Amino acid sequence: MNIVVCVKRTPASTSVALDPQTGAVKTAGLPHGINPFDEYAVEEALRLKERIPGTKVAVLSVGPAENDEVIRAALALGCDTGVLLSDPAFAGSDVYALSLILAKGIQKVAETRGGVGLVLFGRQSNDGESGHTTAAVGARLGWPSVISVRKIPEAADAAVTVERLREDGTDVLQLTLPAVLSVLKEINEPRLPSLRGKMAAKKMPVETWGAAALGLSADVVGKAGSRMDVVKMAPVPSRGAGVVITGETPEDKAQALVAKLKEAKFI
Amino acid sequence: MAYEGKGVWCIAESRGGKVSPVLFELLTAGRKLAAARGETVTAVVIGHGLQDAAGEIAGRGADQVLVVEDASLKEFVDDVYAAVLAKLAEARKPRTLLLPATVYGRSLAPRLSVLLRAGLAADAVGLELDAEQRLLVTRSAYAGNVVATVLLRSVDGPEIATVRPLAFERSAAGGAGTVAAAAPDAGALAGKTAFVSFGADRADEIDLGAAEKIVSGGRGLGKPEGFELVRKLAKTLGAAVGASRAAVDSGWIPYKHQVGLTGRSVRPKLYVACGISGQIQHMAGMNASGTIVAINSDAECPMMKVATYAVQGDLYKLLPAIVAEIEKARG
Numbered sequence A: 001m002n003i004v005v006c007v008k009r010t011p012a013s014t015s016v017a018l019d020p021q022t023g024a025v026k027t028a029g030l031p032h033g034i035n036p037f038d039e040y041a042v043e044e045a046l047r048l049k050e051r052i053p054g055t056k057v058a059v060l061s062v063g064p065a066e067n068d069e070v071i072r073a074a075l076a077l078g079c080d081t082g083v084l085l086s087d088p089a090f091a092g093s094d095v096y097a098l099s100l101i102l103a104k105g106i107q108k109v110a111e112t113r114g115g116v117g118l119v120l121f122g123r124q125s126n127d128g129e130s131g132h133t134t135a136a137v138g139a140r141l142g143w144p145s146v147i148s149v150r151k152i153p154e155a156a157d158a159a160v161t162v163e164r165l166r167e168d169g170t171d172v173l174q175l176t177l178p179a180v181l182s183v184l185k186e187i188n189e190p191r192l193p194s195l196r197g198k199m200a201a202k203k204m205p206v207e208t209w210g211a212a213a214l215g216l217s218a219d220v221v222g223k224a225g226s227r228m229d230v231v232k233m234a235p236v237p238s239r240g241a242g243v244v245i246t247g248e249t250p251e252d253k254a255q256a257l258v259a260k261l262k263e264a265k266f267i
Numbered sequence B: 001m002a003y004e005g006k007g008v009w010c011i012a013e014s015r016g017g018k019v020s021p022v023l024f025e026l027l028t029a030g031r032k033l034a035a036a037r038g039e040t041v042t043a044v045v046i047g048h049g050l051q052d053a054a055g056e057i058a059g060r061g062a063d064q065v066l067v068v069e070d071a072s073l074k075e076f077v078d079d080v081y082a083a084v085l086a087k088l089a090e091a092r093k094p095r096t097l098l099l100p101a102t103v104y105g106r107s108l109a110p111r112l113s114v115l116l117r118a119g120l121a122a123d124a125v126g127l128e129l130d131a132e133q134r135l136l137v138t139r140s141a142y143a144g145n146v147v148a149t150v151l152l153r154s155v156d157g158p159e160i161a162t163v164r165p166l167a168f169e170r171s172a173a174g175g176a177g178t179v180a181a182a183a184p185d186a187g188a189l190a191g192k193t194a195f196v197s198f199g200a201d202r203a204d205e206i207d208l209g210a211a212e213k214i215v216s217g218g219r220g221l222g223k224p225e226g227f228e229l230v231r232k233l234a235k236t237l238g239a240a241v242g243a244s245r246a247a248v249d250s251g252w253i254p255y256k257h258q259v260g261l262t263g264r265s266v267r268p269k270l271y272v273a274c275g276i277s278g279q280i281q282h283m284a285g286m287n288a289s290g291t292i293v294a295i296n297s298d299a300e301c302p303m304m305k306v307a308t309y310a311v312q313g314d315l316y317k318l319l320p321a322i323v324a325e326i327e328k329a330r331g
């Protein structure tokens, strides 16, 4: 089986700041790397490769030339081939447009490598955070999709069985392949790259496909092909200063706290 | 071709004939938009055995309840549900579709967006209209550091948003909506996903995402038994149990309890953090909580700094004292 694992290059989202003049998020100069949620997807692809003989894993990323580094990071862990979908026309794509680019890329991987059985994503990106890309790509391809996968108990060339974590419990579903999945952190413990893997990844070829190679015209990608605009970014208003609960003993403090909670009708 | 949509659809999530109460939050959000545009609000319930639920919804803020039933729709299966809803929307042309930002909504909304050529926004905590009555969605981004406002501008399709649970009040009883059946498109019922089984969480556990009160424990508990204290306080308050990643990674409690960037996003009215330092990845999941209580031995840690009520001390002494005090207060 051929597996495609999709990875995004993102800034470390916990240290972003807003430009006070433009209100835009300043990501230049921030450390960038593979979206942490995607590490679980890469790991799961590699584990499926170990489980199913003859499996090959292709890493796919959409973005500028810098994305080469996250593709190589996945190659260093044991993925077989890398593809970068890159074109100036892709910039500014929302999930609607991005899912089309990804779907075309996946189809081209299928054409050039003799089919694709599974596409894996992380739960969400750490910058956009929508968690919407997986199902959108499923719909673009006309393939079944399941998000929030915590376990893949059975995987074979024709079908997979997955456990989906819901808010009220766990669904077990069987999907006819090809299919698209997003996986949770719970699914595995990602491995670290070996020095040898890192060295080998440096020399591996990474193909780059642009809009023309994917048969995409400029009006269906980027801002033109998107249906959503970000109109404003603002810092989160800070919470007002709180109250320090004082007291001599734990019992005193407990009493003071419970009085406050009672006042607020929590009790 | 320009799309002429009308009305707001609120898509219900249900299991076993029971509708998730997030629908009533969607109805509140949808009502405001519909009123501003002079349109109606429709609740769409899809599944099997939903007649009783439909009656309740009609008396709780929906102008109309559309019931889409079929024995084969008993369980939620992504590709089939999306195809059925898309066929229905193509025929009836709503302007706006709201879904809960749960696993269900995040699975369906993107598929609907592609099938209906709709603009799509995630995780709305606020919904407004711009001067042209297009949907403006507010949401948090970048690990809760940024509030983003996005505009949906599809001209050849509707607009779709997933709405974060507990971001809106639940609609009150009142009004008398109509209930109508809508037969699912037969062609849409064949999918490539088969439902195998469902394993419910323990019935006495409150789901974090829908919880109005949460008590969470972190590394400061020191050992797995610490969660017995956390559970005790949670039970006394009628709260759900949460955890930091450090506690989950230590194997003290299952992952589904994790709050934060790589866990659940929660918005309770009350969040009690016991032995949690308040690193930004944890805060990302809970900084929209109403009242925050921090219980921590370190008065200088970030959680104590953001807390509405900061209680310094050893949680092993404080938690039992707080439980006893609540019991006393209740008499």
Ligand SMILES: Cc1cc2nc3c(=O)[nH]c(=O)nc-3n(C[C@H](O)[C@H](O)[C@H](O)COP(=O)(O)OP(=O)(O)OC[C@H]3O[C@@H](n4cnc5c(N)ncnc54)[C@H](O)[C@@H]3O)c2cc1C
Binding pocket: A036, B217, B218, B219, B220, B221, B243, B244, B245, B246, B247, B258, B259, B260, B261, B262, B263, B264, B274, B275, B276, B277, B278, B279, B280, B281, B282, B285, B295, B296, B297, B298, B301, B313, B314, B315, B316
């Ligand atoms: C990509 C990424 C994603 C992450 N996602 C998440 C996430 O989703 N959720 C999450 O929670 N974390 C997440 N983290 C981890 C996060 O950075 C912190 O490591 C974690 O939140 C720390 O958990 P903690 O507060 O329980 O532990 P600590 O930071 O170790 O804090 C323990 C606290 O307990 C207090 N304490 C100790 N003993 C006592 C006592 N007897 N009584 C009272 N207080 C006591 C200490 O003063 C301290 O403040 C993520 C990290 C990364 C890099």
